[in-house]
Amino acid sequence: TDKYCVIGNPIAHSKSPEIHPVYAAQTGQDLVYERCLAPLDGFEATVHRLVEEGYRGANVTLPFKIEAARVCTRLEERARAAGAVNTLVFAHGEIVGDNTDGPGLVADITRNAGVAIKGKRVLLLGAGGAARGALLPLIGQGPREIVIANRTVATAEALARDFSRHGVPIKASGFAQIDGSFDIIINATSSSIAGDLPPVAPTVFGPGALALDMMYGNQATVFMDFASRHGATVRDGLGMLVEQAAEAFAIWRGVRPETGDVMKKMRP
Ligand code: ATR
Numbered sequence: 001t002d003k004y005c006v007i008g009n010p011i012a013h014s015k016s017p018e019i020h021p022v023y024a025a026q027t028g029q030d031l032v033y034e035r036c037l038a039p040l041d042g043f044e045a046t047v048h049r050l051v052e053e054g055y056r057g058a059n060v061t062l063p064f065k066i067e068a069a070r071v072c073t074r075l076e077e078r079a080r081a082a083g084a085v086n087t088l089v090f091a092h093g094e095i096v097g098d099n100t101d102g103p104g105l106v107a108d109i110t111r112n113a114g115v116a117i118k119g120k121r122v123l124l125l126g127a128g129g130a131a132r133g134a135l136l137p138l139i140g141q142g143p144r145e146i147v148i149a150n151r152t153v154a155t156a157e158a159l160a161r162d163f164s165r166h167g168v169p170i171k172a173s174g175f176a177q178i179d180g181s182f183d184i185i186i187n188a189t190s191s192s193i194a195g196d197l198p199p200v201a202p203t204v205f206g207p208g209a210l211a212l213d214m215m216y217g218n219q220a221t222v223f224m225d226f227a228s229r230h231g232a233t234v235r236d237g238l239g240m241l242v243e244q245a246a247e248a249f250a251i252w253r254g255v256r257p258e259t260g261d262v263m264k265k266m267r268p
Contacts, residue, residue: 002031005059018266022265123185131159185205
């Protein structure tokens, strides 16, 4: 039986240990998936202990995703671009870091919501770690343009610069100056945690727009309520969570699980 876990602090709330066993059963893979609480000053030591104990890989959650990139002996391109790691593979004496958060977001939009990103105008709210992780996978879908809007405009400008060489026009903006309307609007700020709304004009929601908040909980976020009042179709971050787990599972096991069962289980 191969061992995996999710490392974080705190870790009790993590849903990953509910997701991976369903994928394992569905694909006939023999594995266990546990929670692992790492001390705030002991992430690296925890990773090395897991390697010694024969674990085959791990997911990484808050607050260790950036530190995890430094612990790796090799980084996949999308982890390097994200500046963060959510998936570790322990093999052949190496610690390989990958990031499936962005691919999970893209899979949720394109497969679960059934909305193509190609040729669309995309608005990304926020310029922190979550936004950075989303950019390369979004760019890979060939949108017409991406506008990054953030409370601190300089951070959005730096992010736009970092990702400008991939052939997709990327603009930076403050919330109040966002130009025009969009097909896909993604809230990658952490404002929903505090019950805050990024102060964007309702005109950002174009006809038939999809609005996605990376956060999820028992009820709709303030951003989802706002978007929905202005005609957008809304999603929370649960689909992204389930899809990033499927992407990690596929990296470890070479088979991508079907995510519908887990979505139903998490939100019956
Ligand atoms: P994460 O890893 O979740 O992206 P982060 O790197 O700390 O966390 O980034 C948080 C993001 O949410 C930033 O874009 C931040 O804006 P600033 O760069 O201006 O700080 C944004 N954010 C946090 N609280 C917010 C709020 N109440 N309103 C609007 N934006 C907020």
